[in-house]
Amino acid sequence: AKTIGIIGGGQLGRMLAMAAARLNFRTIILEPQTDCPAAQVSNEQIVAAYDDPAALLELAKRCDVVTYEFENVPVTAAEKLAQKVPVYPPPKALEMAQDRLTEKRFINGCGIPTARFHAVDSQADLEAALADFGGQGVLKTRRLGYDGKGQRVYRSAADSAEGGYSALGSVPLILESFVSFEREISIIAARGLDGAVACYDPAENVHRDGILHTSTLPARISDATAAAAREAAEKILTALGYVGVIGIEFFALADGSLIANEMAPRVHNSGHWTEAACVISQFEQHIRAVTGLPLGNPVRHSDCVMTNLIGDDILALPEWLRRDDTFVHLYGKTEARPGRKMGHVTTLTQGN
Ligand code: ATP
Ligand code: MG
Ligand code: MG
Numbered sequence: 001a002k003t004i005g006i007i008g009g010g011q012l013g014r015m016l017a018m019a020a021a022r023l024n025f026r027t028i029i030l031e032p033q034t035d036c037p038a039a040q041v042s043n044e045q046i047v048a049a050y051d052d053p054a055a056l057l058e059l060a061k062r063c064d065v066v067t068y069e070f071e072n073v074p075v076t077a078a079e080k081l082a083q084k085v086p087v088y089p090p091p092k093a094l095e096m097a098q099d100r101l102t103e104k105r106f107i108n109g110c111g112i113p114t115a116r117f118h119a120v121d122s123q124a125d126l127e128a129a130l131a132d133f134g135g136q137g138v139l140k141t142r143r144l145g146y147d148g149k150g151q152r153v154y155r156s157a158a159d160s161a162e163g164g165y166s167a168l169g170s171v172p173l174i175l176e177s178f179v180s181f182e183r184e185i186s187i188i189a190a191r192g193l194d195g196a197v198a199c200y201d202p203a204e205n206v207h208r209d210g211i212l213h214t215s216t217l218p219a220r221i222s223d224a225t226a227a228a229a230r231e232a233a234e235k236i237l238t239a240l241g242y243v244g245v246i247g248i249e250f251f252a253l254a255d256g257s258l259i260a261n262e263m264a265p266r267v268h269n270s271g272h273w274t275e276a277a278c279v280i281s282q283f284e285q286h287i288r289a290v291t292g293l294p295l296g297n298p299v300r301h302s303d304c305v306m307t308n309l310i311g312d313d314i315l316a317l318p319e320w321l322r323r324d325d326t327f328v329h330l331y332g333k334t335e336a337r338p339g340r341k342m343g344h345v346t347t348l349t350q351g352n
Pocket of ligand 1: 115138145146147148149176177178179180184207210211212249261262
């Protein structure tokens, strides 16, 4: 059987490994942490850092293709690896998505609007940028932020900018203009080795404490807005020569227009519903794409709500299990720390 290398051992890697197994692929996980969610269900694990040269060499030797489950794989490691074995999505996608400044410039370059933004490399930069945005904005670390970490919101000119630069660690930052959105949506899309593109329906997302809480299908958006999300995804995938699944988040404004927020060059939490409400899940779609198989049909057969089980939410598991309309998926994590994603459930709300 062919072997797929997966860099990263979290729940996304776990779900990729499960989908790979169903299509007769072997999986090797590269992850420094032992007994990680992905290694529990994969064929093998290489226990090493993501950029460990010997581990990457071993991965290249033993795999037919290498993919990844998180966007902070070091770009140089991915590029070196790509000289020896196909790496999908292409390292260029990592490069564009790892830095919010590069990402916004790239997205704008595709003709897709984002929030306005300024690079912030000092307290003086922050004050000038805030002044330009009338005292409102969202300050974010350019790199490594997730689940709303590394962010600070300025709601009005009354919010003091003092100490803002050092409060986020005196690292390269970006100030984005504050977007008064009506709702947040995301689109999960895939591009195959042959250039074919398949998009799932956009999901409507609600966050709780900065972490995705629910994704609801269908999103309360017009057909035109949904079409705009698909077109944006297609432009981004084509510009990157992309292979695999991508998740792109948008703010939907009251007038129906879309502002892109960020993209993740991997399977995405807001696409977990696809395993319960579509014939082909985002995980299988990604495995199909990176192995050169034909993409599956992304059609949705049911309306649904995906709910993340975060920290103590897992205590409600017995109730979820008693429901006959709900698909339960757990990640093999034993300790329920606050903010930790333990699993998710997808409730089918209406069949099509
Ligand atoms: P993720 O876990 O999705 O990767 P993240 O930490 O990378 O999240 P963002 O998606 O950039 O962070 O922001 C988190 C949330 O903060 C958004 O989903 C949105 O609700 C809010 N937000 C971010 N940027 C803005 C903005 N410019 N204007 C208004 N709200 C924003
Ligand atoms: Mg993000
Ligand atoms: Mg986000």
